[in-house]
Amino acid sequence: MPTTIALAGNPNSGKTTLFNQLTGNHQYVGNWPGVTVERKTGTLKGDKEVRFVDLPGIYSLSPYSNEEVVSRNYLASGEADAIIDIIDASNLERNLYMATQLLEFGVPLVLALNQMDIVKKRGYTIKAKELEKILKVPCIEISALKGEGVEDLVHVAVKAAHDNAIPEPAKFSPELEAFLSRVEEKLPEGTPESLKRYYAVKFFERDEKAAEELGKNVDVDDIILEAESKFDDRSDAIITNERFKYITSFINKVQKRNLSGLTMSEKIDRVVTNRILALPIFVAIITLVYYISISTVGTYATDWANDGVFGDGWFLDPVAIVSTEGTAQAAYDEASEPYDEATTAIDEYLAAADEAGIDTSTIATFIGSEADEDADLESPEYQQALATFESQAEAAGVIASYPVVDEEETAETDYFVYLGAAGEAQAQALADEKTAEIDAEGRSGAAEATIYSFDGEALDEETGEMVPQGVQVPAPGDPSEYGIWIPGIPVLIGGGLEAIGTVEWLYNLVMDGIVAGVGAVLGFVPQIMILFFLLAILEGCGYMARVTFILDRLFRKFGLSGKTFIPMLIGTGCGVPGVMASRTIESESSRHLTVMTTTFMPCSAKLPIIALIATAVFGGVWWVAPCAYFMGIASIIISGIILKKTKPFLGEVTPYVMELPEYRLPRFVDLLRSMWERAWAFIKKAGTIILAATILVWFLSGYGVYEGQFMWVGDELMDYSLLAYFGNAFAWVFAPLGWANWQMASTVITGLIAKENVIGTMAVVFGADPTVAWSHAYMQALAASAGSTALVPVAAFSFMAFNLLCAPCFAAMGAIKREMGGFNKWFWAAIGWECGWAYCIALMIFQFGGLAYGLSFNPGTIAAIAVAAAILYGLFRPYPKAKDDTADTKTAANAA
Amino acid sequence: MNLTDVELGKTCRVVKLHDTGATRRRIMDMGITKDADIRVDKYAPLGDPMELTVRGYHLSLRKEDACKIEVVPE
Numbered sequence: 001m002p003t004t005i006a007l008a009g010n011p012n013s014g015k016t017t018l019f020n021q022l023t024g025n026h027q028y029v030g031n032w033p034g035v036t037v038e039r040k041t042g043t044l045k046g047d048k049e050v051r052f053v054d055l056p057g058i059y060s061l062s063p064y065s066n067e068e069v070v071s072r073n074y075l076a077s078g079e080a081d082a083i084i085d086i087i088d089a090s091n092l093e094r095n096l097y098m099a100t101q102l103l104e105f106g107v108p109l110v111l112a113l114n115q116m117d118i119v120k121k122r123g124y125t126i127k128a129k130e131l132e133k134i135l136k137v138p139c140i141e142i143s144a145l146k147g148e149g150v151e152d153l154v155h156v157a158v159k160a161a162h163d164n165a166i167p168e169p170a171k172f173s174p175e176l177e178a179f180l181s182r183v184e185e186k187l188p189e190g191t192p193e194s195l196k197r198y199y200a201v202k203f204f205e206r207d208e209k210a211a212e213e214l215g216k217n218v219d220v221d222d223i224i225l226e227a228e229s230k231f232d233d234r235s236d237a238i239i240t241n242e243r244f245k246y247i248t249s250f251i252n253k254v255q256k257r258n259l260s261g262l263t264m265s266e267k268i269d270r271v272v273t274n275r276i277l278a279l280p281i282f283v284a285i286i287t288l289v290y291y292i293s294i295s296t297v298g299t300y301a302t303d304w305a306n307d308g309v310f311g312d313g314w315f316l317d318p319v320a321i322v323s324t325e326g327t328a329q330a331a332y333d334e335a336s337e338p339y340d341e342a343t344t345a346i347d348e349y350l351a352a353a354d355e356a357g358i359d360t361s362t363i364a365t366f367i368g369s370e371a372d373e374d375a376d377l378e379s380p381e382y383q384q385a386l387a388t389f390e391s392q393a394e395a396a397g398v399i400a401s402y403p404v405v406d407e408e409e410t411a412e413t414d415y416f417v418y419l420g421a422a423g424e425a426q427a428q429a430l431a432d433e434k435t436a437e438i439d440a441e442g443r444s445g446a447a448e449a450t451i452y453s454f455d456g457e458a459l460d461e462e463t464g465e466m467v468p469q470g471v472q473v474p475a476p477g478d479p480s481e482y483g484i485w486i487p488g489i490p491v492l493i494g495g496g497l498e499a500i501g502t503v504e505w506l507y508n509l510v511m512d513g514i515v516a517g518v519g520a521v522l523g524f525v526p527q528i529m530i531l532f533f534l535l536a537i538l539e540g541c542g543y544m545a546r547v548t549f550i551l552d553r554l555f556r557k558f559g560l561s562g563k564t565f566i567p568m569l570i571g572t573g574c575g576v577p578g579v580m581a582s583r584t585i586e587s588e589s590s591r592h593l594t595v596m597t598t599t600f601m602p603c604s605a606k607l608p609i610i611a612l613i614a615t616a617v618f619g620g621v622w623w624v625a626p627c628a629y630f631m632g633i634a635s636i637i638i639s640g641i642i643l644k645k646t647k648p649f650l651g652e653v654t655p656y657v658m659e660l661p662e663y664r665l666p667r668f669v670d671l672l673r674s675m676w677e678r679a680w681a682f683i684k685k686a687g688t689i690i691l692a693a694t695i696l697v698w699f700l701s702g703y704g705v706y707e708g709q710f711m712w713v714g715d716e717l718m719d720y721s722l723l724a725y726f727g728n729a730f731a732w733v734f735a736p737l738g739w740a741n742w743q744m745a746s747t748v749i750t751g752l753i754a755k756e757n758v759i760g761t762m763a764v765v766f767g768a769d770p771t772v773a774w775s776h777a778y779m780q781a782l783a784a785s786a787g788s789t790a791l792v793p794v795a796a797f798s799f800m801a802f803n804l805l806c807a808p809c810f811a812a813m814g815a816i817k818r819e820m821g822g823f824n825k826w827f828w829a830a831i832g833w834e835c836g837w838a839y840c841i842a843l844m845i846f847q848f849g850g851l852a853y854g855l856s857f858n859p860g861t862i863a864a865i866a867v868a869a870a871i872l873y874g875l876f877r878p879y880p881k882a883k884d885d886t887a888d889t890k891t892a893a894n895a896a
Numbered sequence: 897m898n899l900t901d902v903e904l905g906k907t908c909r910v911v912k913l914h915d916t917g918a919t920r921r922r923i924m925d926m927g928i929t930k931d932a933d934i935r936v937d938k939y940a941p942l943g944d945p946m947e948l949t950v951r952g953y954h955l956s957l958r959k960e961d962a963c964k965i966e967v968v969p970e
Contacts, residue, residue: 059926060922062921062922062925064918091951091952091953092952093951093952094926094927094951094952094953097927233912236921236924237913237924237929240921240924240925240929241929241930241931244927244932244951245931257952265954266954269947269954273940273941273947274941275939275940275941278940549940549947549956550940550941551942552940552944552945553940553942553943553944553945554942556958656919656945656956656961657919657922657923657926657955657956657957657961658945658955658956659926659954659955659956660947660954660955660956
């Protein structure tokens with residue numbers, strides 16, 4: 001039969017390091033049943049017969065946190081054959097406190113004195129043999145970091161388990177012992193002999209969970225009251241005092257401390273938590289983490305994963321990590337950019353010609369993105385087709401116009417493509433008119449107009465002359481000519497599917513549904529790993545505790561913890577690691593609150609939405625983006641204050657009693673392990689729930705009923721897709737927000753796959769008319785749904801607010817699910833709150849903003865007023881009395 | 897006097913913990929019990945919480961909880 005050994009210990013005692021040492025890679029991480037407390041189990045390296053259960057790092061076994069409750073329940077269940085209590089020897093006195101509690105479980109106990117090296121370095125001495133004699137349990141000196149003494153420890157623990165060496169509980173003062181034995185006598189028959197002491201102490205302490213554990217309440221109030229009057233203290237305080245008294249009675253015999261001088265840790269803290277320097281240092285460290293994980297290395301990694309591994313492919317080129325200059329990628333980009341631009345121009349022009357009724361089928365086999373790979377541009381067939389097409393297009397006066405939104409620069413450029421003199425005049429007029437129109441409304445500089453002529457010239461903005469470009473640009477050729485080229489996964493899978501001749505629907509499902517969807521999610525993995533590595537350093541070295549110390553005052557006003565700052569900041573890069581970073585918050589209620597609100601921060605995928613609204617609707621004014629961030633921060637703070645006063649968050653008073661552990665250098669392996677465990681949890685999610693959700697949305701947007709037939713509709717016939725059908729069905733929901741049409745309603749759905757899709761979908765659903773830029777079609781649609789052109793900016797802002805604040809993408813929802821511990825009420829509360837909040841804010845924006853622009857008073861206005869009133873009430877109502885408080889007052893009254 | 901009245905760098909001895917709600921038990925578990933010695937080290941940059949040395953390690957507490965800890969100067 002396998003031996004099960006529980007690992008218990010205070011936080012920062014080196015428990016995780018020991019567990020990793022013992023189990024190697026044979027471990028399993030999950031949650032304790034019903035609660036979001038990490039549960040790790042593993043078998044001994046080289047001996048599967050010895051199993052370890054890593055209990056959460058706790059200071060005590062009182063029932064005040066989930067961590068403590070699961071530990072207690074586990075130990076009382078008798079499942080463990082022995083307990084190893086890992087003790088930070090450099091902090092012996094407090095660590096022994098829990099040992100005195102562990103002695104009472106009737107399970108063999110072994111003390112592992114860890115961090116003896118620090119003890120020796122400081123010039124202390126600890127006599128393990130002496131401690132062993134006093135506590136009558138084995139005490140083994142170990143160094144979990146170096147693996148010293150670990151083998152011995154396992155040997156002793158296994159032996160203790162086999163011998164079933166039940167330890168003796170700590171002896172308290174004779175007065176207290178007398179009271180405890182009276183309680184013991186009152187315990188019901190059938191209480192296991194070995195647990196009698198445990199239950200006696202628990203009932204004496206008025207521990208509410210004790211009756212639950214034993215399955216029977218024991219009325220010992222008279223004994224407790226008598227003791228309390230005798231000791232002039234509350235019963236739980238009596239026990240705690242006696243435990244520490246017991247420890248202090250022998251501590252000087254086992255430990256000689258040398259208290260002169262400052263430790264290294266204290267010296268560091270003189271600077272790091274200094275009244276003046278603490279905040280600047282904090283800002284510097286966080287900026288560095290953000291800079292590395294989000295803006296530099298992180299972005300590089302994400303781009304590589306999204307555009308390379310899950311895109312066309314990537315160059316194997318180590319130089320590219322530090323510099324883009326002179327790399328194969330740079331050379332390839334230089335060659336391919338003008339080509340891509342020209343190809344797009346040709347495509348748009350061909351589409352415009354097609355629209356005008358010109359047959360483009362022949363010419364399209366030679367030029368544009370649909371051209372045959374081996375088309376011969378020297379051939380007479382081409383020359384003839386081109387000449388025919390040109391004369392037809394010129395005669396019809398075809399011009400194409402299309403906008404290009406630059407995501408990073410948040411600028412939009414309109415391109416015009418024409419042929420011949422008449423076309424040029426018309427294109428120029430369109431470009432001028434556009435600028436004029438924008439100028440007239442006082443929003444100049446919105447759209448830059450770039451003019452392409454179809455026969456291969458583009459307007460050079462500096463000289464004002466037409467220079468050759470377009471079709472004359474040579475194709476960049478195969479990327480492998482520029483360096484070592486590794487094709488992306490979609491290319492490989494796509495190629496494979498084509499090679500085996502897969503049917504079209506299956507090809508679409510795999511490529512557009514699975515590979516694109518899961519790829520979009522997995523693309524975040526490298527960034528997540530970098531971020532988690534950095535967070536593991538901050539946690540491992542002890543700085544995280546200082547962050548709370550520095551920021552506690554600021555954040556507790558909103559019911560949040562000092563550590564909330566980190567998820568919020570990370571959330572501006574990506575909501576997924578943002579949500580996952582919340583696991584460093586100890587208080588469960590603060591953690592839930594943080595998980596619920598972190599994704600209000602505009603992440604990088606939401607930037608294109610902001611960019612589009614800022615440029616297309618507001619003419620590139622500077623305040624739209626800051627507004628979006630401000631809205632995110634305000635949403636977090638206001639939600640925090642409102643939710644803090646609601647029932648689920650009231651019960652738990654967020655206590656702040658925090659150890660500031662010694663600084664130490666984290667072990668590289670442990671950092672990697674911590675990083676990998678969290679990243680792996682995310683990857684698994686991408687493979688299950690996110691996969692399913694992605695396929696569903698792909699199916700809805702790709703298939704539909706066209707001319708009475710259920711079929712693949714794709715982008716071209718998206719109006720007929722199931723997505724459009726559903727969009728139509730619930731577009732009315734968004735009527736009070738000013739944008740009730742199926743196109744915008746459906747972007748909300750596709751935005752769930754990834755927020756980038758919001759813009760992508762809009763480009764598809766509004767791009768039907770090639771003579772009008774889709775962003776203009778979008779604005780026309782807005783004007784129609786809002787009721788007037790004047791209302792467009794308000795409706796657009798409401799649309800942006802809703803998309804920024806509502807439920808995040810599937811990847812982030814997966815992270816929320818994980819942090820909340822499954823599809824439980826917390827998960828749905830988070831999603832519900834986010835969507836509801838987004839709806840309320842968007843409603844207020846459109847209704848109140850609309851009033852200023854001539855929107856008439858309507859039922860929506862009343863709703864908006866009601867919402868505003870409710871939010872104000874939630875903000876300013878007094879804190880209702882917490883349930884726990886009353887319970888505490890009751891016991892206090894009893895004690896008095 | 898209570899813990900917030902103690903000068904920085906000075907040590908005091910705990911007399912009694914007055915009711916501090918749910919935090920009381922936690923404070924005791926962390927070693928602040930009758931007769932324990934506490935040194936007040938510093939306050940956070942925003943004036944709260946405070947850092948203490950108790951039983952040989954560093955602990956931080958909010959002032960609202962610390963003021964319910966009755967102490968006498970050492």
